[in-house]
Each structure stands twice: as C-alpha cells, then as structure tokens.
Amino acid sequence: MATTGAGLTGRAERADALIWATRPHRTLWRDAFDRLIANRLAMVGGILIIVISLLAILAPVISPYDYAQPDYAAISQFPTWTGKHPLGTDLVGRDMLTRMLWGAQVSMAVGLGAQIIVFLIGVPIGALSGYMGGRIDSLLMRLVDVMYAFPQLLFVILIMSALGRGFQNVFIAIGVTGWVTLARLTRAEFLSLRERDYVVAARAAGAGPWRLITKHMLPNALSPIIVALTFGIPQAIFTEAALSFIGIGIPEPRPSWGKMAGEYQEYITSYWYMSIFPSIAIAVVMLAFTFFGDGLRDALDPRTRRST
Amino acid sequence: MAQYIARRLLMIIPTLIAISLITFVIMHATPGSPLQPTAPNANPLPPAAQQALARRFGLDKPLWQQYLVYLKNIWNLDFGISYQYRTREVKDIIYRTFPISLHLGAMAMAVAILVGIPLGVLAAVNQNGPIDYVCSLFATLGVSLPNFILALFLIVLFVRLVPIIPRTGGWSSPIDWVLPTLALSLGPVGILARYTRASMVEVMRQDFIRTAQAKGLSDVQVVLRHVLKNGLIPPITILGPMFAAIGTGSPFVEKIFRVPGMGRFFVDSLITRDYPMIMAVILLYGAFLAVMNLLVDVLYGVVDPRIRLS
Numbered sequence: 001m002a003t004t005g006a007g008l009t010g011r012a013e014r015a016d017a018l019i020w021a022t023r024p025h026r027t028l029w030r031d032a033f034d035r036l037i038a039n040r041l042a043m044v045g046g047i048l049i050i051v052i053s054l055l056a057i058l059a060p061v062i063s064p065y066d067y068a069q070p071d072y073a074a075i076s077q078f079p080t081w082t083g084k085h086p087l088g089t090d091l092v093g094r095d096m097l098t099r100m101l102w103g104a105q106v107s108m109a110v111g112l113g114a115q116i117i118v119f120l121i122g123v124p125i126g127a128l129s130g131y132m133g134g135r136i137d138s139l140l141m142r143l144v145d146v147m148y149a150f151p152q153l154l155f156v157i158l159i160m161s162a163l164g165r166g167f168q169n170v171f172i173a174i175g176v177t178g179w180v181t182l183a184r185l186t187r188a189e190f191l192s193l194r195e196r197d198y199v200v201a202a203r204a205a206g207a208g209p210w211r212l213i214t215k216h217m218l219p220n221a222l223s224p225i226i227v228a229l230t231f232g233i234p235q236a237i238f239t240e241a242a243l244s245f246i247g248i249g250i251p252e253p254r255p256s257w258g259k260m261a262g263e264y265q266e267y268i269t270s271y272w273y274m275s276i277f278p279s280i281a282i283a284v285v286m287l288a289f290t291f292f293g294d295g296l297r298d299a300l301d302p303r304t305r306r307s308t
Numbered sequence: 309m310a311q312y313i314a315r316r317l318l319m320i321i322p323t324l325i326a327i328s329l330i331t332f333v334i335m336h337a338t339p340g341s342p343l344q345p346t347a348p349n350a351n352p353l354p355p356a357a358q359q360a361l362a363r364r365f366g367l368d369k370p371l372w373q374q375y376l377v378y379l380k381n382i383w384n385l386d387f388g389i390s391y392q393y394r395t396r397e398v399k400d401i402i403y404r405t406f407p408i409s410l411h412l413g414a415m416a417m418a419v420a421i422l423v424g425i426p427l428g429v430l431a432a433v434n435q436n437g438p439i440d441y442v443c444s445l446f447a448t449l450g451v452s453l454p455n456f457i458l459a460l461f462l463i464v465l466f467v468r469l470v471p472i473i474p475r476t477g478g479w480s481s482p483i484d485w486v487l488p489t490l491a492l493s494l495g496p497v498g499i500l501a502r503y504t505r506a507s508m509v510e511v512m513r514q515d516f517i518r519t520a521q522a523k524g525l526s527d528v529q530v531v532l533r534h535v536l537k538n539g540l541i542p543p544i545t546i547l548g549p550m551f552a553a554i555g556t557g558s559p560f561v562e563k564i565f566r567v568p569g570m571g572r573f574f575v576d577s578l579i580t581r582d583y584p585m586i587m588a589v590i591l592l593y594g595a596f597l598a599v600m601n602l603l604v605d606v607l608y609g610v611v612d613p614r615i616r617l618s
Binding site for chain 1: 323
C-alpha cells in the first residue's frame with residue numbers, strides 16, 4: 001500500500017479513488033439481478049409466483065366462503081364464471097374458488113417451508129463433509145449413497161405412512177428426504193473451495209474453521225445452493241400434491257390442490273372441473289418455478305447458459 | 309468384464325440389506341400396528357385373538373428377531389403373507405401385478421426413447437430455430453408436469469373434448485393402453501430430449517466434427533455417424549434409473565386409469581400398513597434400480613470404448 005502523501009502518485013491515487021466512488025457500485029448479485037430481469041420467461045415465472053403468493057397470503061381475507069362449509073343448496077354446480085360460485089362447487093357444495101385459494105396456501109407453504117428444512121440439513125452435512133474430508137466425509141457420503149438408492153417419492157411415501165397424515169409431517173417427510181442432492185452439491189463446492197488461494201490465505205492468517213466456513217466458503221458456494229433450492233420448490237410442491245393425491249398428505253378439512261385433483265379424478269368424465277381446476281393450478285405453479293429457476297441459474301452462472 | 313459384473317452384482321446385496329433395514333425400522337418404529345386398527349369403525353379383537361394373530365404373523369417376537377427371520381425368508385424368496393389379503397402370498401400378488409406394471413413401463417419407455425431422442429437431435433441440429441423452441445417447450449412441459457396431472461388433462465382432451473378414446477380404465481384391450489402410456493411417457497420424453505439436445509450441442513462444437521465437415525461429409529452424415537455416436541452417451545446413462553422409475557409402475561397413473569398393476573397395490577398396502585407387501589415392493593424396486601444402473605454401466609463401456617470398466 002503506497003502512502004497517500006504529497007506527490008504525483010498520491011494525487012493519481014486520489015483520482016482513482018474518486019473514479020471508484022462515482023462509478024456505480026456493482027456487485028455480483030446486482031449483475032445477476034440485471035440478467036434475471038432481462039430474461040423474459042423468468043420474469044413471467046417470477047410474476048406468477050408473486051401473484052400466487054399474494055393469493056395464498058390473502059386467502060383468508062378474499063375467500064368468499066369458508067373452505068369447509070358445504071352449501072347444500074348448490075351441490076356439484078358447474079362453473080358459471082360469475083355470480084355466487086364462479087368456479088362452481090364440489091360434490092358436497094363447497095365453493096371451488098375458496099378451496100382453490102386455500103390450496104395455494106398449502107402449496108406455497110410446503111414448497112418454501114420444505115426448502116428451509118432441506119437447507120438446514122443439507123448444507124451443514126455437505127459443508128462438514130467437504131471441509132473435514134477423511135473419515136467423516138466417507139461416512140457421510142455412505143449415508144448419502146444409501147439415501148440415493150431409495151427412490152425419493154417412495155421414501156417420502158414410506159415416511160408419511162409412518163408419521164401419518166398431517167401438515168407438518170409433509171414438511172418433515174419432504175425435508176428429510178430432499179437434503180441429499182443439496183448435501184452432495186455443497187460438498188462438491190466445498191471440496192473445490194478448500195483449495196482456493198483466498199481460503200488458504202485466510203487459514204494462514206489464523207481464521208478458525210467456523211470463520212472459514214461462514215465467512216469465506218459459504219458465501220462463495222451460495223449461488224449453486226440457491227439455484228438448487230429454487231428447483232427444490234416445484235419438486236416439493238409436486239411431492240405434496242402427489243401425497244395428497246393418493247390420500248396420505250394434507251388431512252381434512254384443509255383443501256390442497258393435489259387432494260382435490262385426487263378426490264375428484266373419478267368424476268373426470270362428468271364433473272371434469274372439480275379435478276381439472278386444481279390440476280391447472282399445480283401445472284401453472286410448477287411451470288412458474290421451473291422458468292424462474294432456469295432464469296436464476298443462467299443469471300447466477302452465465303457460463304452454464306443452456307442456449308449457447 | 310465378467311469379473312466386474314460379478315463384483316457389482318455382489319455389491320447389490322449390502323445395498324438391499326441397508327434398504328430393508330431402514331424400511332423395517334421405519335415401519336416398526338411408528339405407532340400403530342396391523343393388529344390395532346385405529347379406524348373408528350374397526351372391529352375390536354379380543355386379546356386372545358390378537359395374540360393368536362400375532363403368533364401367526366410372527367409379531368410377538370422381539371424386533372431384531374423379526375428382522376432376522378424376515379431376512380432369512382427373503383433369501384428363500386418368501387415374502388410372507390399379505391396382511392391385507394390374508395389368503396394370498398405377497399409373492400403371488402407381485403407375480404400377478406408386476407408384469408402389468410412392467411408392460412406399461414416398457415411401452416412408456418419405448419415411447420420416451422422413440423420420441424425423446426429424435427426430438428433432442430432435431431432441436432440440437434436446428435439450434436435456436438423454431439423446432440428448437442417447440443422442442444424445448446415440450447421438454448419443459450414434460451419435465452415439470454406431474455404425470456397424474458397430465459393423465460387428467462389427457463382424459464379430458466381425448467375422452468371428452470375430442471372423443472378418440474371411447475373409455476378410460478381397465479387393461480383388457482390395447483385401446484386401454486394408449487392413455488396410460490402417454491401419461492407415463494411424457495416426463496421421460498422431456499428429460500431425454502433435454503439431455504440429448506445438451507449433449508449433442510456439446511459434441512457439435514468438437515474439433516472432430518469440424519474435420520468431418522471439412523472432409524466433405526454431408527450434414528446428415530456428420531450427424532448420423534459422428535455426432536450421434538458420441539452424443540448419445542449421456543442420454544444412455546439416464547435410461548437405467550428412468551426405466552427403474554417408470555418400469556415398476558406409477559401408483560398415480562395406475563390409480564387414475566384403473567390399471568391392475570403393482571403401484572396400486574403398493575398404495576393400498578401403505579394405507580393398511582401391510583408390512584410384508586411394503587417391504588417386498590421397496591426391495592424389488594431397490595434391486596431393480598441397482599440392476600438397471602449396472603446394465604447402464606456395462607452398456608456405457610460398449611458404446612464408448614474409451615471407458616474401461618475395472
């Protein structure tokens with residue numbers, strides 16, 4: 001570091017500093033954000049996600065009826081698009097629109113909530129494995145291998161049948177089976193980061209394991225982790241829908257899209273709307289997250305752009 | 309090669325033991341037993357009858373003994389008697405339902421290969437052209453739509469709106485096969501198309517492709533003889549797990565179309581806690597997956613001579 005005294009070099013340095021100060025401050029995240037904004041498909045996905053989230057949050061306020069309240073005067077009414085029951089009613093006269101809105105809440109809650117569990121299990125295990133190496137690494141990776149030998153949906157179904165139906169149980173089941181991929185990814189990132197010069201330098205400067213992991217390695221492994229979590233959201237939504245579809249997911253009386261689709265699929269040739277509306281909702285939310293995830297991946301890591 | 313295959317086959321055994329142990333522990337560590345029905349209208353059994361039933365199914369022994377007995381039995385391919393259908397052995401049920409699931413899975417797999425790979429090739433050859441966009445849209449839909457949602461859409465489309473298929477449900481004639489196969493195959497079609505496209509694009513940038521073009525081969529020749537040969541390796545690696553995933557039947561598709569396959573029995577067995585049935589299906593699945601992965605690894609060596617198995 002040169003001294004900032006008098007003389008030519010000092011003045012030049014000050015000028016440099018001024019240029020730096022006036023130049024808009026750009027970070028990696030800012031660049032990624034700009035790239036994401038420019039991706040039209042990702043933006044469509046993002047806007048859909050925001051709209052569905054708002055509907056989910058506001059469901060208790062904007063729902064015209066109680067989701068469990070049957071209207072025996074209007075059983076199995078076809079959608080009229082306007083009037084009392086715009087999306088019709090189900091077999092016992094519950095308002096479809098209300099149940100769709102509440103279903104959004106379940107899907108979004110499971111999609112996001114399960115990722116928190118996945119993050120809390122997957123990242124520490126992957127980080128520990130990648131950072132420590134040696135025996136701990138091979139032990140943890142053996143565990144990961146066994147988990148991989150299980151088909152995930154089968155494992156989730158198994159855990160659900162053991163825990164029983166329940167809102168929290170769905171989170172738990174998806175969380176404890178979903179961390180494997182994230183753990184592998186985090187481990188791979190940490191393995192390569194461990195040898196980077198700045199990590200070696202930080203260690204040489206006396207940084208302890210905790211500081212190394214949280215201050216130096218984790219921030220640099222964050223973008224693939226975020227992408228993996230984003231792709232995990234539609235996966236979790238799908239899993240919840242699948243569980244509820246076969247009747248071992250969200251318990252009564254809460255409506256869930258998967259449950260509605262599963263309950264009424266027998267009547268698909270007559271009362272088609274009862275299962276088709278929730279099906280469309282699942283399809284839309286899954287596509288929205290997939291588009292957004294694709295865009296996010298391209299934005300965070302421009303090298304792996306798909307369309308090159 | 310033979311040695312490699314033998315060693316890999318032996319490695320499957322500890323994997324299966326681990327799977328069976330985990331399944332066994334999860335199934336038994338949870339409250340509720342087949343002898344204590346919690347359903348409100350379940351018939352309460354007198355204690356003597358409960359004990360007799362427990363003895364008959366070996367549920368009165370300590371857990372570790374139950375597990376060892378179970379291991380011994382499956383070594384003799386005896387999966388026990390289904391709790392749910394008390395007169396039938398699990399082996400019989402699987403023997404009757406597995407071929408149906410396999411049949412459906414094989415058809416879906418055939419569709420996936422015959423449509424997915426050409427789709428990916430077309431997309432890669434017409435990069436960023438209209439065909440590419442149609443393909444990638446198709447692939448995205450295939451990847452992100454759950455098959456049970458797709459099944460419902462297909463029914464509405466082909467049975468209600470454009471009545472090409474007269475009915476849904478059953479498995480008696482080929483007309484019943486069409487929709488379940490389509491519903492089960494679209495996801496794999498999408499995945500295969502994506503993989504194929506990505507790997508073809510990668511190969512097309514290689515030097516030897518430029519050489520092939522430079523020596524005057526036509527575009528078709530270049531694609532068929534050089535790109536395809538090298539570009540098909542990644543898609544082949546996912547065929548194994550893919551077939552294991554859909555070959556054992558999809559509970560969802562089988563439920564919607566009332567296909568009498570294994571997946572449907574599996575779901576019923578979960579709800580009724582039919583331990584022998586659950587364990588058998590999961591083990592069968594694990595074994596299937598392991599064998600498929602082995603098959604792919606062997607195939608891998610055949611397709612790409614650079615990979616030596618050791």
